[in-house]
Amino acid sequence: KGLRVADKGFLNTAVIQSTITYIDGEAGVLRYRGYPIEQLALHSSHLETAYLLLYGQLPTRDQFRLFEKEVMHHSAVHADAETFFRSFRYDAHPMAMLTSAFAYLGSYYSEANPSLQGQTLYTRSTKAALENMDKQIYRIIGKATTLAAMAYRVRQGRDFVIPPPGLSYTSQFLYLMDHMGQEDYKPSPVLAKALDVLFLLHADHELNASCTTVLQTGSSLVDPYSAVAAGCASLYGPLHGGANEAVIRMLISIGKPENVPAFLDAVKRREKVLSGFGHRVYKTSDPRSFIIRRTADEVFKVAGKDELLETAMALHDAAIKDDFFVSRRLAPNVDFWSGLIYRAMGFPLDFFPVLFAVPRVVGWLAHWRQMMMQQGGVKIWRPRQVYVGAGKRDYVPVEQRE
Numbered sequence: 001k002g003l004r005v006a007d008k009g010f011l012n013t014a015v016i017q018s019t020i021t022y023i024d025g026e027a028g029v030l031r032y033r034g035y036p037i038e039q040l041a042l043h044s045s046h047l048e049t050a051y052l053l054l055y056g057q058l059p060t061r062d063q064f065r066l067f068e069k070e071v072m073h074h075s076a077v078h079a080d081a082e083t084f085f086r087s088f089r090y091d092a093h094p095m096a097m098l099t100s101a102f103a104y105l106g107s108y109y110s111e112a113n114p115s116l117q118g119q120t121l122y123t124r125s126t127k128a129a130l131e132n133m134d135k136q137i138y139r140i141i142g143k144a145t146t147l148a149a150m151a152y153r154v155r156q157g158r159d160f161v162i163p164p165p166g167l168s169y170t171s172q173f174l175y176l177m178d179h180m181g182q183e184d185y186k187p188s189p190v191l192a193k194a195l196d197v198l199f200l201l202h203a204d205h206e207l208n209a210s211c212t213t214v215l216q217t218g219s220s221l222v223d224p225y226s227a228v229a230a231g232c233a234s235l236y237g238p239l240h241g242g243a244n245e246a247v248i249r250m251l252i253s254i255g256k257p258e259n260v261p262a263f264l265d266a267v268k269r270r271e272k273v274l275s276g277f278g279h280r281v282y283k284t285s286d287p288r289s290f291i292i293r294r295t296a297d298e299v300f301k302v303a304g305k306d307e308l309l310e311t312a313m314a315l316h317d318a319a320i321k322d323d324f325f326v327s328r329r330l331a332p333n334v335d336f337w338s339g340l341i342y343r344a345m346g347f348p349l350d351f352f353p354v355l356f357a358v359p360r361v362v363g364w365l366a367h368w369r370q371m372m373m374q375q376g377g378v379k380i381w382r383p384r385q386v387y388v389g390a391g392k393r394d395y396v397p398v399e400q401r402e
């Protein structure tokens with residue numbers, strides 16, 4: 001009662017206090033726990049940044065060694081997961097598989113499920129509760145790459161690979177996907193490093209649709225596997241994590257640089273969307289897009305230039321000067337270039353959102369952990385609506401309806 005205006009799309013609603021990620025959308029600034037994204041991309045690694053996002057400080061050498069050991073130790077999945085992945089249709093979208101796989105994973109860990117353990121499982125700040133929470137976090141980050149690689153291989157009708165020890169997070173991920181039985185196979189260090197930078201850039205972006213979904217789901221005190229599955233479902237959409245896939249489909253449909261003006265005219269007539277442009281928060285270029293552009297050049301040196309690059313550059317250069325986009329402050333976002341890198345690295349198109357989801361589990365879990373530990377406990381997220389439907393009316397039997 002009394003609510004008259006709905007905040008459609010949550011444009012003006014802050015739902016939580018956070019110390020994790022800072023964005024200044026006007027100035028194009030992104031910081032994780034106070035550290036500029038540019039410095040982290042240059043000097044840190046995805047797993048070190050994961051520690052930073054989760055625990056608020058850069059780790060000491062020993063803290064990092066322990067964290068990396070815990071995460072990598074959890075990369076193996078139960079052998080029954082093979083049957084699970086083989087039960088999908090031959091052309092199942094990898095994001096549908098990954099989303100289901102996280103929920104499936106939760107069924108193995110009853111100690112993660114508050115309804116089996118009593119409601120205060122995560123909200124108690126006891127040592128045991130914190131250790132339990134962190135164990136689920138290590139498991140989810142450790143197994144995310146393995147589950148993603150299984151979704152990748154099952155689509156190709158290939159056997160699964162057991163995670164080998166001694167590799168970095170992204171090297172192991174490349175190994176799990178690309179190993180085809182060669183004894184001496186080693187993933188390219190340049191590609192593993194590029195993927196690591198991309199993972200770090202994608203690790204968190206405060207309360208985007210998927211992170212909000214994770215928190216909304218988690219606010220019912222459900223286990224984190226279910227919350228992460230919900231986050232994956234949200235990320236799958238073309239306005240969010242599916243945008244990198246949509247960019248490539250758009251570039252393929254444009255075909256060549258000469259067709260760019262006609263495409264932009266169609267966007268202005270509202271017949272098309274310029275995927276990879278625009279952002280709810282950034283009203284200038286997304287700072288991650290500059291780093292990704294540089295990373296793309298590194299990858300192209302090893303993997304060869306993507307044939308769509310020229311079309312992408314022509315589209316980018318025309319759009320950033322075009323009044324339609326300038327007046328609406330629509331600039332390139334993180335997805336404009338990332339798809340071209342993934343394509344050059346040989347990933348299939350529908351795997352691109354998975355490459356967004358795997359690193360983003362870190363951000364989701366950092367926000368989930370923060371919410372669970374907040375002072376005063378968790379309050380279930382239950383927004384209000386502005387009801388504009390019919391007033392009270394009486395039921396009419398079917399024979400009397402017109």
Ligand code: CMC
Pocket residue numbers: 009208238239240241242243267272273274275276277278279280281328330333334335
């Ligand atoms: N192409 C054409 N027009 C656009 C675009 C676009 N990419 N983005 C926004 N607009 C127009 C929109 O139609 C509106 O025009 P008008 O004021 O005349 O009605 C104006 O620009 C303002 O946009 P909005 O829809 O109010 O912006 P929003 O904050 O609700 O949406 C967005 C943000 C990211 C969903 C949107 O910009 C979009 O659809 N972009 C394309 C998809 C994309 O690249 N998504 C990835 C986002 S970054 C990574 C991530 O979060 O996953």
